[in-house]
Amino acid sequence: MPAAGLFFTFEGIDGAGKSTHIAALADAFTAEGRVVTLTREPGGTPLAEKLRELVLNDAMDPLSEALLMFAARRDHLQQVIEPALARGEVVLCDRFTDATFAYQGSGRGFDLNVLRQLENWVQARPDSPQIRQPDLTVWFDLPPEVAAQRLVAARMPDRFESQPQAFFERVASGYAQRMQASPERFARIASDLPREAVWQQVRQAFEQRNWLPPEGGRA
Ligand SMILES: Nc1ncnc2c1ncn2[C@@H]1O[C@H](COP(=O)(O)OP(=O)(O)OP(=O)(O)O)[C@@H](O)[C@H]1O
Numbered sequence: 725m726p727a728a729g730l731f732f733t734f735e736g737i738d739g740a741g742k743s744t745h746i747a748a749l750a751d752a753f754t755a756e757g758r759v760v761t762l763t764r765e766p767g768g769t770p771l772a773e774k775l776r777e778l779v780l781n782d783a784m785d786p787l788s789e790a791l792l793m794f795a796a797r798r799d800h801l802q803q804v805i806e807p808a809l810a811r812g813e814v815v816l817c818d819r820f821t822d823a824t825f826a827y828q829g830s831g832r833g834f835d836l837n838v839l840r841q842l843e844n845w846v847q848a849r850p851d852s853p854q855i856r857q858p859d860l861t862v863w864f865d866l867p868p869e870v871a872a873q874r875l876v877a878a879r880m881p882d883r884f885e886s887q888p889q890a891f892f893e894r895v896a897s898g899y900a901q902r903m904q905a906s907p908e909r910f911a912r913i914a915s916d917l918p919r920e921a922v923w924q925q926v927r928q929a930f931e932q933r934n935w936l937p938p939e940g941g942r943a
């Protein structure tokens with residue numbers, strides 16, 4: 725029987741350490757013989773990458789920002805995520821809808837009920853009464869002041885990365901609320917630790933759910 729598709733998303737404030745570990749997870753699944761689709765939001769398709777350029781660089785009001793995030797997501801789901809899951813692949817997606825609730829909802833103060841409605845429309849599936857949601861969301865939880873220190877050394881800030889620390893405190897509390905609402909979908913990773921200690925938590929989150937074997941556990 726072909727393997728079932730698996731959809732995993734990675735969340736956290738800017739600089740929390742997602743990218744560092746997504747590549748290692750892709751290697752771990754590939755080593756298990758799985759085909760991996762590595763992708764990101766906003767982005768992942770030619771159209772969604774164009775929308776990414778706009779939302780990361782152009783000034784706009786919170787409703788426009790939220791609508792563009794969901795427009796990019798709709799295209800990404802239809803062109804990349806759903807087809808990959810239908811082929812039985814492992815989809816590793818750097819950010820998804822929890823980011824919209826955290827950034828546009830808690831960060832910008834945009835109406836959460838409108839976001840819930842958009843989530844229901846955009847993630848609707850023709851073959852199921854349930855909307856598409858990740859099988860697991862890995863949340864890299866890092867204090868905003870630590871993330872800011874890490875990013876200073878890393879790159880030029882975009883529209884989101886240049887927000888003040890209070891914005892990222894609201895974003896972090898938005899992630900905490902999303903986890904509280906669906907605890908079974910989340911693995912919280914204490915991320916203010918050395919890279920190897922963070923990786924061990926990430927790996928264990930997948931081993932505990934039997935999506936990866938114990939590290940070094942194969943002959
Ligand atoms: N555990 C760690 N300790 C110290 N520095 C780290 C750790 N993990 C990642 N970093 C560094 O912090 C910076 C941000 O990491 P990374 O790019 O992985 O974060 P991110 O969550 O993907 O960020 P963004 O969402 O903004 O793209 C990088 O320079 C990375 O090398």
Ligand SMILES: Cc1cn([C@H]2C[C@H](O)[C@@H](COP(=O)(O)O)O2)c(=O)[nH]c1=O
Pocket residue numbers: 738764765766793818819820821823824825827828884885
């Ligand atoms: C999906 C999504 C993303 N954002 C923000 C969060 C980040 O600041 C950027 C993406 O940059 P990254 O380096 O690729 O993480 O976009 C958002 O505000 N809302 C969303 O739904």
